[in-house]
Amino acid sequence: MPERPTSLTAGGLSADDLAAALAPRSSPLTGKSLSVTGLRKSYGGTTVVDGVDMEIAAGEFVTFLGSSGSGKTTTLMMLAGFTEPDSGTVSVDGRDITGLNPGKRDFGFVFQQYLLFPHMTVEENVAFPLQLRGVSKAEIRRRVGETLQAAGLSKFAGRKPRELSGGQQQRVALCRVLVYRPPIVLMDEPLGALDKKLRDQMQTEIKTIQRELGLTVVYVTHDQEEALVLSDRIAIMKDGRIEQFDTPRGLFEHPRTPFVADFLGAANFLNGKVEEPAADGCTRVRLDTGGVLTAREHPCVPGQRVRAAVRPGKLRLVSAEEGCCTGTVETAVYVGSLTRISVRLDGAAPGTPPLRIETAVAPPRVGERVCVTAEREDVSVFDATDGG
Secondary structure, X not given: OOOOOOOOOOOOOOHHHHHHHHOOOOOXXXXXXXXXXEEEEEEOOEEEEEEEEEEEOOOOEEEEEOOOOOOHHHHHHHHHOOOOOOEEEEEEOOEEXXXXXXXXXXXXXXXXXXXXXXXXXXXXXXXXXHHHOOOOHHHHHHHHHHHHHHOOOHHHOOOOHHHOOHHHHHHHHHHHHHOOOOOEEEEEOOOOOOOHHHHHHHHHHHHHXXXXXXXXXXXXXXXXXXXXXXXXXXXXXXXXXXXXXXXXXXXXXOOOOHHHHHHOOOOEEEEEEEOOOOOOOOEEEEEOOOOEEEEOOOOOOOOOEEEEEEOHHHEEEEOOOOXXXXXXXXXXXXXXXXXXXXXXXXXXXXXXXXXXEEEOOOOOOOOOEEEEEXXXXXXXXXXXXXXX
């Protein structure tokens, strides 16, 4: 195959070339839709996945995000067929595949551990799934050669996995999946073993390849930034359930539960009481510490006890103005692009955590008196009884 110009990324993988090399000759590869209904799984009387329902569109990149034990990996294993659900169905393009074994589903799967065959060369590892599918030797040589060339791995074709760096091994694992062009790819924390710089590079490359090939990808991670960078939509999981399934922007700007508000961005929570309805349709909360926060319209009644949630980066330091919260700066830590400040609010009850603020403007000094407020679009309101 003649060489053609490449535009290699910093990580060494040409996403554009890889997409072009793997795309079928007649039309671009398109992923398939995935439907999950009532998926449940228990172990020893403990429910680890409890009624997961979701619709994933063809060509969509969806991430399961949650802390350890939230059920995200078990859900992925049930989609792959490695774990049998107690109840519920998994369908691809409307066809029920719940009873099919993993080999019959024809999904691609990328693990964190890479799981490359140590006795095989890079070329043999990438060729293996094509051999299982009975592809001719000539076609295997062509497709493996194109894939390795596009991935910048041609010169490593004869090496064993132990002779490669972690990033190179991860690219081999990715190529081994993409070489047979699966319509759905499942990834279980595939970048967890890489350092931050290489992980950031691989995130960009994976997303670009996914878009170019039109693959449907279901991804598992506990890294919030990784989920936000990669995903079209994110399913935030807690105790085996999906708390919210939404776009990254929707999760950040319109969290539906205190858990979601806190999980993405470590929100500040301020207790208070709803005031009389405002003429502009906003919800005004009189805080227990004094001052008022104005939130976007929320279905609540005057006098209702609520929790107002605001992310650290959405709070603003202002000149004294009516209704703002006042307090004293306890700490101010410079972290490069911004300064993290903690403010002890006036009237805060003993044991109440300080308000956390992130600002890129000139920070106040420790001990300085400040006034704090936020735009109404950045304030979420939850019922006080909803602990999240």
